[in-house]
Amino acid sequence: MSNKTPLLELENVSKYFGNVKALENVSTTVIAGQVTCVLGDNGAGKSTFIKIISGLHKPSAGKYMFEGHEVAFDSPRDARSLGIATVYQDLAMAPLMSVWRNFFLGSEPLRRFGPINLLDSKFARATAKEEMAKLGIDVRDIDQPVGTLSGGERQSVAIARAVYFGARVLILDEPTSALGVRQSDLVLGYVRAAAARDLGVILITHNPQHALPVGDRFLILNRGQSVGQFEKADLSFERLIELMSGRVHAA
Amino acid sequence: MSEVDGLTPTKTGDERITYRGPIKKLLVSPEIGALIGAVVVWAFFWGNGDKFGTAGSTANFLDVAAPLGIMAVAVSLLMIGGEFDLSAGVMTGASGVTIALMAKYFTDGGISLWVCIPAAFLLAGCVGWWNGFLVNRTGLPSFIVTLGSFFVIKGANLVFSKRINSLVNVSDVDKAHGYKFFKAVLGGENKFGDMKYRDIIFIVGGILFAVLMILGFIEQSLVRKQSISASDLIVSLIGVAGATFGVMTLHRTDSVNGNTVAGVVGLIGTVLAIVFYARARFEKREKIAGGFPPAAKTLLLLGILGTAVASLTGQLFDRNEERVMLQWMPTNLRLAVAILGGAFPLAMTIRSFMRGDIERRGRVISLLILRLPIICLVSLTGVVSLFQLTTVQAVRAVIITVAGTGAATCFYQARRAAGKASTKWFVNIGLLMTAAFLVVAFALRADSSAPRFRGGIFTSLLLGATLVLATTLVEASHRARTKADVSADQLGRRMILLGLIIGGIALAVRLVLSDGVFRMSVFWWMFFTMVGAFVLTKTKYGNWIFAVGGNKDAARATGVPADKVKTALFVATSLLGAFVGAMILMRLNSVQAQQGDGQEFEYIIAAVVGGNLMTGGYGSVVGASLGALIMAISKNGIPAAQWNQDGRFIFLGAVLLVSVLVNNYVRKKANEQR
Numbered sequence A: 001m002s003n004k005t006p007l008l009e010l011e012n013v014s015k016y017f018g019n020v021k022a023l024e025n026v027s028t029t030v031i032a033g034q035v036t037c038v039l040g041d042n043g044a045g046k047s048t049f050i051k052i053i054s055g056l057h058k059p060s061a062g063k064y065m066f067e068g069h070e071v072a073f074d075s076p077r078d079a080r081s082l083g084i085a086t087v088y089q090d091l092a093m094a095p096l097m098s099v100w101r102n103f104f105l106g107s108e109p110l111r112r113f114g115p116i117n118l119l120d121s122k123f124a125r126a127t128a129k130e131e132m133a134k135l136g137i138d139v140r141d142i143d144q145p146v147g148t149l150s151g152g153e154r155q156s157v158a159i160a161r162a163v164y165f166g167a168r169v170l171i172l173d174e175p176t177s178a179l180g181v182r183q184s185d186l187v188l189g190y191v192r193a194a195a196a197r198d199l200g201v202i203l204i205t206h207n208p209q210h211a212l213p214v215g216d217r218f219l220i221l222n223r224g225q226s227v228g229q230f231e232k233a234d235l236s237f238e239r240l241i242e243l244m245s246g247r248v249h250a251a
Numbered sequence B: 001m002s003e004v005d006g007l008t009p010t011k012t013g014d015e016r017i018t019y020r021g022p023i024k025k026l027l028v029s030p031e032i033g034a035l036i037g038a039v040v041v042w043a044f045f046w047g048n049g050d051k052f053g054t055a056g057s058t059a060n061f062l063d064v065a066a067p068l069g070i071m072a073v074a075v076s077l078l079m080i081g082g083e084f085d086l087s088a089g090v091m092t093g094a095s096g097v098t099i100a101l102m103a104k105y106f107t108d109g110g111i112s113l114w115v116c117i118p119a120a121f122l123l124a125g126c127v128g129w130w131n132g133f134l135v136n137r138t139g140l141p142s143f144i145v146t147l148g149s150f151f152v153i154k155g156a157n158l159v160f161s162k163r164i165n166s167l168v169n170v171s172d173v174d175k176a177h178g179y180k181f182f183k184a185v186l187g188g189e190n191k192f193g194d195m196k197y198r199d200i201i202f203i204v205g206g207i208l209f210a211v212l213m214i215l216g217f218i219e220q221s222l223v224r225k226q227s228i229s230a231s232d233l234i235v236s237l238i239g240v241a242g243a244t245f246g247v248m249t250l251h252r253t254d255s256v257n258g259n260t261v262a263g264v265v266g267l268i269g270t271v272l273a274i275v276f277y278a279r280a281r282f283e284k285r286e287k288i289a290g291g292f293p294p295a296a297k298t299l300l301l302l303g304i305l306g307t308a309v310a311s312l313t314g315q316l317f318d319r320n321e322e323r324v325m326l327q328w329m330p331t332n333l334r335l336a337v338a339i340l341g342g343a344f345p346l347a348m349t350i351r352s353f354m355r356g357d358i359e360r361r362g363r364v365i366s367l368l369i370l371r372l373p374i375i376c377l378v379s380l381t382g383v384v385s386l387f388q389l390t391t392v393q394a395v396r397a398v399i400i401t402v403a404g405t406g407a408a409t410c411f412y413q414a415r416r417a418a419g420k421a422s423t424k425w426f427v428n429i430g431l432l433m434t435a436a437f438l439v440v441a442f443a444l445r446a447d448s449s450a451p452r453f454r455g456g457i458f459t460s461l462l463l464g465a466t467l468v469l470a471t472t473l474v475e476a477s478h479r480a481r482t483k484a485d486v487s488a489d490q491l492g493r494r495m496i497l498l499g500l501i502i503g504g505i506a507l508a509v510r511l512v513l514s515d516g517v518f519r520m521s522v523f524w525w526m527f528f529t530m531v532g533a534f535v536l537t538k539t540k541y542g543n544w545i546f547a548v549g550g551n552k553d554a555a556r557a558t559g560v561p562a563d564k565v566k567t568a569l570f571v572a573t574s575l576l577g578a579f580v581g582a583m584i585l586m587r588l589n590s591v592q593a594q595q596g597d598g599q600e601f602e603y604i605i606a607a608v609v610g611g612n613l614m615t616g617g618y619g620s621v622v623g624a625s626l627g628a629l630i631m632a633i634s635k636n637g638i639p640a641a642q643w644n645q646d647g648r649f650i651f652l653g654a655v656l657l658v659s660v661l662v663n664n665y666v667r668k669k670a671n672e673q674r
């Protein structure tokens, strides 16, 4: 597996907000078909880290490489055009809009009608339903507002959307944090399904129980600092807990 | 997939969705409240006196509605996008002042309107861009940012008109070059003469509208049979003939005897037509053999009470237009009645509302509806007689409307409650409700010497009775559909759409061409409403507008250029402000520097009344337009009903509050159903 060229590499990335050091000297690698977990307590800088990866923040220092080339994004749009898709903690969805409108938000399918481009709502409805079915998700009513879906269903809409739009890197920010046991299992299943389709997945969580079964590689953050990056083979559950608590440092 | 076996697949929707009938689907749309509101408010003022609803007064309120409606379109888009523009009102004045001053004083003897008007648009575009830029850059609430623009523009309007023109009023633009063209395009009036077939078009259109609506609703609500029964269909057609004859005669005759005969024929004909159509085409159901449901008891009593109040009020009060009423009561007593009668039930209602969770609020709203007749009856009589704000006739209309609609609501709910328990009582209550409609119809008619009461209201109440009777019989004997049926649903939707189009054309012929005058302002209002609705629902930009208002971060994260969308919305609002300013200037040939000052809140009210969410992310352009219509009707109807003019603010406030509560309640209810 490790002979694959990495999709993403970040080297010694830092981010400062004024005099707040949100992130300092963090490095990681993301490989296609594998799940990289970013672990850390609340405020460790996980969200900041993935906002840098997704182009929402510019790093204050450090190197960001995509398929071996150094890149600098001006907006999330740039990152998206390279196939880096993010499912945010706040889900990046408008709760009062329907499932299909959210699914195609920002990349609406169009249909020519004389001189004007119309929103192709028929195609959008059918495709949204079909794409979600492919990941094993069955939404009842494609016209219902996203706000009326359960937490797991909302995550699944976001994941299906990213996969459909040709994501190569899929970033998930705490997708299980607000979910019950069953719903979490479901979402973790979608995560594996996405990796099986040869996407590089970055899963952010503060729950080691969720990370360990799905992850191939683990980046551990503590108060803005990197504790280190570990392969699955090198980690046990107990070791992971120790590292996350910040009491033990990596050798 | 199964086409391979040569079978036509019966398409059904996902079986986990409880099928939402056509009425529930209608309730989910944001503009429904405004649509009902516009009809109710119009009918209310129409029944209030003979001055409102004539061709002349219709032209008047459409004239008020057009500029308000155009602005409401822009403001609602902006509101859905999550922002407000308090400078939208003075922008109309600024554009008028700019055009008028340039046309008169720029260089010697002024300059062509072909230069002035684009210049005003350019200026407006800059203001809109500035508003958007500041809101995006600073992240401050647009309320504050545009309040700043509001004061600056307001000041500039006054300063420049006084400095250059030495008056706050700039007039005589008609001497400028290009005036003729712009007058025709923006402020023109086209006279058609009296339209000969206007009434016939209206009636035929109205009947087609009603028929298509009923067929469409039935199609979406019931289960189709395998084959159509021909004998039932023939009876139904005979009914159609009777109904047509009845309605035509009712409209044309004004004599009491003619009304009765035509009414009976029309009523029976319509009921036959609907009931036998349903029998011919849809499956029957089993009867539910239960006893009287106790839940319906209070509702039923309240319904009967409301009917009695409405009928008796029709008889008791004198129908003259004097303001003097209840003079025999001492002033103190009237004051006490007013305060106690109004304040007590209202305070109770508000208290339970403040405490309640959503479920309780639902109950409170229905309670509010039940209490409204009492609140209105007692407090309005007190207040009105004390201050003599309006005529006896207007008070009577208020009481009749409120008691009547309250009673109808109670009967409807009672019938619904009974429907679950017992078919027999469902029918009985339906019959009682029909009777109540007839009693009120005859009570009002007998009393009135006004042609409007004898004709229009009587006819409407008869039609109401007919509809109640027909729906009762159809619902009692046919199985309600609980599953989606794609082809039937589509057919039903198309029928309703066709009905709406025909009805809309009929109404437009009647309203817009009234007085034989068609005003360009009304055309522009319709035009911008359609463009706005189209952009919002049918293009990707509409999707972006919903998204930046619903969740700006989400929109940005998915690649929507959120800041640009917001700026574009601000620019569009300012540009439409300039358009309305130019329109009014061309119409009046003069502009006041204070024009539009304070109107920005009316635009916002229109948008909110139209079902737009103040916090953004949800709403409708058509709704906002209808909201503007409601406000224009009120503005025009209040003086026509000889109410105290200052009372219109009270009325507007009440309309705003009630519509927001109802919109909110309906939206929650509708989404719970999913």
Ligand SMILES: Nc1ncnc2c1ncn2[C@@H]1O[C@H](COP(=O)(O)OP(=O)(O)O)[C@@H](O)[C@H]1O
Pocket (backbone or CB within 6 Å): A017, A020, A021, A022, A040, A041, A042, A043, A044, A045, A046, A047, A048, A049
């Ligand atoms: N825009 C910002 N401005 C200032 N401080 C920020 C900003 N975003 C994050 N931070 C700070 O950076 C730290 C890391 O935050 P975050 O990345 O959200 O942590 P996590 O997602 O791991 O819980 C926190 O201390 C937070 O207060």
Ligand SMILES: [Mg+2]
Pocket (backbone or CB within 6 Å): A046, A047, A089, A174
């Ligand atoms: Mg976080």
